[in-house]
Amino acid sequence: MRLSFKNNLTMNCRSELLEVTVEARQVEESILSLLHTILLHRSTGKFHYKKEGTYSIGTVGTVDIDCDYIDFTFVKISSEELDRVIKKAVVEFKDALNISGSDGIGQISLEFYQKKKSRWPFSDECIPWEVWNIKVNVVNLANEQERQICREKVGEKLCEKVINIVEVINRHDYVPKMPTQSEVDNVFDTSLREVQPYLHKITYQITDSLGTSVSTTMRRLIKDTLAL
């Protein structure tokens, strides 16, 4: 099952692919940096609804993060809760990549979706409107010199990726409309205390060196969308 299946279900979902080639120890930081860059743009402050359907928005802080294994600094939203959630997903992906073997290629996806309420007995539908696929190729390096080159090269690559992300976002393609108070949970993740990202989920898919794909999370995803 590939993601194109989901694209057939939904009309407006756009899909972006970012590909990085990194050393094993750079996997976590490189993915975190890209995910956080995306989430920075796809999060707002907390909404406070007032009467007459107006709302005010809280303030979002930012933090600069220096990578340890890559010559790169990225900006992320200042929210510990969000950090934890994202980190957990990335570490899970990284571990899955490790288990699969060093030649593994993996893809981690950040999907923004809207919920559409369905009538009973059907559960809510999740309709993605933007999917970011980060394809990771893990390489093994032989010596310190190569690692040093890798540090710099991956840093430069990530700079390019950030610019790509910024380009896509600033096309101002479809984003869900600002919701009313009753609809806000269908558009935004309101569970966090300090910030309010769009509803999103992170899934991944590992291809081991034989080319077969191990997609346990894909099954979960399909279950969700089809509400089986």
Added chain:
Amino acid sequence: MDSDLSTQDKKDLDKFIKFFALKTVQVIVQARLGEKICTRSSPSPTGSDWFNLAIKDIPEVTHEAKKILAGQLPGIGHSMCVEISLKTSEGDSMELETWCLEINEKCDKDIKVSYTVYDRLSVLLKSLLAVTRVTPAYKLSRKQGHDYVILYRIYFGEVQMRGLGEGFQTVRVGVVGTPVGTVTLSCAYRTNLALMSNRQFERSAPIMGIIVDHFVDPPCGSQRPANMGQPCNYRATDDDDGEAFAGVQDSQEVCTTSFSTSPPSQCFCTLSPSPSKLSKALPLDNPQFPLVPGLVTHPAQSIYTEFAKDDSCICSPFCLHMQLLSYQPAVLAGTPELCHTAANPSQTLHAGKEDGVLHPAQPYHGTEAHLTVEHMPNIPGSRGDNDIFSHSGEGRRSTSPSDLVETLNALTRKVGAFVNKPNARLSATMDLPFAAFAPRGLDSEDNDPMVHPPDSPSCMSPLQASLHSQGSDGSGQQDDFVMVDFRPAFSKDDLLPMDLGTFYREFQNPPQLGSVSLHISSQSMADDLVDSLPEKLAIYERNIDEFDAFVDMLQ
């Protein structure tokens, strides 16, 4: 047309654009302060955070920006530009980037000002936050301090990109359509940083042994400025207030405010070409491949020439003259034997940095300097173990006793560790970027100053004299051997007859073992042995019966 826009919307839009311009300047300047930015999220709206982003306002910067705007707004034909430039301690300056906030004529009438435009301007600011960390000037600005500072200049009007040199790149941060025009934010940045190195270096004389930050905290061990944790240094700019604004007459004049951050935790920058370039140049089968430090200034001239030729290198050479140990692990795959030197230089120069007590070779960059590598094929059976890497500058290890002795000699003779002129022989045979630092031809150890160091010019202790009586006579003072005048801080001590430096040098290592000391008698003893051998054999032959009986007894 403006008539289509309600008055309230127009007012709102103007306000948005004005504050957007001010926030843009803040983000750009703060990103070039050289520190990591950290602001907190706040769930409840504070009312003062424009675009729902926690962006601090540095008062001087706001003041500057407002002065430049002088009540106007960026509009069609009137762009607001922030120019980031670099200024070295010698006064050379170079433009690094120009950020441009432009408004063009393309209008989007249907867009809602108060929600959509505001929202999109907020996203654009976030993009600016991300992109400011991604251009080359960011890394440079994180390393500013002693050698150079990063300056900004705001101007209004037409964009000037001439100062960015050839081949500058542009990146568009984003656009937001509004009913009065499309707001575009972009950056043009210089890619050719090599110009500076040539110019800068032509002027300055080689500065040997001068450490500019002699009494500053040593830089942190890792190469990257990881988690420097420096406080945001906004207060430092208060001092600049007076002088920065005093001289400005015309709002369009250059007004530069320099942000000299507190001494950086490291002054190290990627000096040498990236290892990929190096590894191309090094012939893999040549056993003598060079060290790759960016060490001294005399030979460093050749580094600069090499370096500057490579226009694609976006490394900053500015720190070179104070950075005495730049290292790249020049390890080639498949090289079986790795020996180590070159913490030696750091010993002579860096002792005395901390508390006036001499420390052995703390390499300038803390712990990582052990990876300078030298291959020594001529020493038979030398072990290529990892334990050869050491920080304390122990000389080459080998198994033969005479080599060991020479090693010990080298240990006690730290001076002259810098080789000044490149070995002509070596440069002729190898096309290497740092041929200047290549070790001498090891086949003629007589000429090798490390093995037979020239006489120490001062305070030659009896210990040293005895050790070098053999070796140093012949070689004399090498032409290409530079004496480092070592003056450790706080070293004057009237109680001892010798100064701290000499004392330290002498007693740094354990004394020579008597059995290993190179003594005239030992040599002649060998000769005697050879001469007396026939006689001894004759005696033994005579007494052969006795020996046989002895052997039988034992069995």
